[in-house]
Each structure stands twice: as C-alpha cells, then as structure tokens.
Amino acid sequence: MELELRGRYRALNAELADVVRAAGRSNVPTVVAVTKTQPRSAVLEAIDAGIRDIGENYYQEARGKLAGLPPVRKHFLGHVQTNKAKGIVEEFDMVQTVDRLDAGRALAKAARGLGKTLPVLVQINISPTERYGADPAEAERLADQLRQEGLQVDGLMAIGPNSTDQSEVRRAFERAAQAFSRVGGSTLSLGMSGDWREAVRCGSTMIRVGTSLFGPRAAKAK
Numbered sequence: 186m187e188l189e190l191r192g193r194y195r196a197l198n199a200e201l202a203d204v205v206r207a208a209g210r211s212n213v214p215t216v217v218a219v220t221k222t223q224p225r226s227a228v229l230e231a232i233d234a235g236i237r238d239i240g241e242n243y244y245q246e247a248r249g250k251l252a253g254l255p256p257v258r259k260h261f262l263g264h265v266q267t268n269k270a271k272g273i274v275e276e277f278d279m280v281q282t283v284d285r286l287d288a289g290r291a292l293a294k295a296a297r298g299l300g301k302t303l304p305v306l307v308q309i310n311i312s313p314t315e316r317y318g319a320d321p322a323e324a325e326r327l328a329d330q331l332r333q334e335g336l337q338v339d340g341l342m343a344i345g346p347n348s349t350d351q352s353e354v355r356r357a358f359e360r361a362a363q364a365f366s367r368v369g370g371s372t373l374s375l376g377m378s379g380d381w382r383e384a385v386r387c388g389s390t391m392i393r394v395g396t397s398l399f400g401p402r403a404a405k406a407k
C-alpha cells in the first residue's frame with residue numbers, strides 16, 4: 186500500500202508538471218489529498234510520501250483520525266453546518282466550503298473565540314448536479330461580507346459537473362475562473378481525480394484528489 190501510494194503520488198506529480206507546462210503556466214497547483222473514508226494509516230502514509238495538505242468532508246470522521254498528525258494543513262471540504270462550526274474551526278486550518286453568510290458568521294464567531302485567523306474559500310456552484318455552493322454572480326458580495334466578519338477569504342472553491350463532456354466541464358471551470366478574478370485571493374480550488382487536468386488548464390491553483398492517490402472509495406461516501 187505504501188509503495189502504491191508513493192507511486193501514485195509520484196505519477197500524479199509528473200503528470201501535473203506536464204499539464205502545467207503544456208498550459209503555459211509556471212506555478213504548480215497544490216495537491217490536497219482527500220482522505221475521507223480512508224483510515225488514519227493512509228493519512229500517515231500520505232504524509233510520509235510528502236503530502237502536506239489533507240482534506241476531509243466530515244467533522245466527526247476527521248476528529249479522531251487527524252488528531253496529533255505531523256504538521257500538515259487540514260482542509261475542511263464538507264458542507265458547513267452552523268452547529269458544527271466550533272468543531273470545524275478547532276480541527277481544521279482552512280475551510281473551503283463557505284457558501285452562505287450564516288455559515289461564515291458561525292465560523293467567524295468560533296474563530297474569534299479561539300483567537301484564530303481562519304482562511305476560507307467561497308464555494309460556488311458551477312454544476313446542475315451539485316447541491317451546495319453560492320451563485321457565481323454572488324461570489325464577490327459574499328466574499329466581501331465574509332471579510333467584514335473577519336474571515337480571511339483566500340479565494341474560491343468549486344466542484345465540477347460530474348460529466349464526461351469535456352466542453353461542459355471546461356465551460357463550468359471557466360465560469361469559476363472568472364468569478365475568482367473578481368473575488369481575488371491566492372487560491373482557486375478546482376479539480377478532482379477525474380477532472381483536474383481541465384481545471385489546471387482553466388487556472389486552478391489547488392487540486393483535491395482522493396481516488397487518484399488512494400484508489401476507489403467504498404460505496405456511499407461522497
């Protein structure tokens with residue numbers, strides 16, 4: 186398993202470098218390893234392989250699993266429930282999924298209580314099959330409001346359409362890139378195992394990959 190993960194990570198980095206070069210870009214996107222449903226041992230192996238960014242979707246799952254890790258950046262990728270805000274802020278270094286003001290307010294309040302500056306991304310919806318995410322046209326306004334609440338808005342995150350139609354995927358990612366240029370910040374979190382190449386071509390600075398590194402997940406977890 187360890188060698189498999191190392192090999193997959195090495196192959197991913199090599200291909201990522203190729204896609205970046207072919208796109209005429211110079212900065213290589215950050216790779217967030219999405220470890221949902223994976224055991225803690227897989228997280229430790231990923232860190233051992235050189236991964237420094239770990240993503241999880243569920244606060245309860247992450248709680249025990251990510252406790253006491255070597256220094257890595259922990260990204261929350263799940264839907265933010267306001268009643269979990271305090272736990273999320275305690276457990277994670279960045280929240281990528283702020284898609285509405287009340288979630289942002291709850292996170293900001295929790296961060297204040299803990300004396301912590303919380304980097305966040307505004308999650309926008311660019312896919313008819315996705316349930317969450319702010320309207321891209323509202324992203325700028327929401328980002329301003331979140332900044333007023335005291336959150337550090339670093340940019341945008343979006344989940345691509347679950348589609349094999351590459352032009353549809355590209356159009357969606359281009360909408361995200363346009364919204365990102367209005368919001369500003371350092372981070373456009375775009376692209377998963379199936380669509381990161383297209384995302385990188387459209388300007389992604391951070392890809393979130395699970396399956397490409399760890400293999401297929403057991404059914405159900407999303």
Ligand SMILES: *Cc1c(COP(=O)(O)O)cnc(C)c1O
Pocket residue numbers: 219221242262263344377378379393394395396397407
């Ligand atoms: C599960 C998940 C990923 C990773 O998905 P893969 O297809 O396994 O790479 C990335 N981002 C979010 C928000 C996720 O929920």
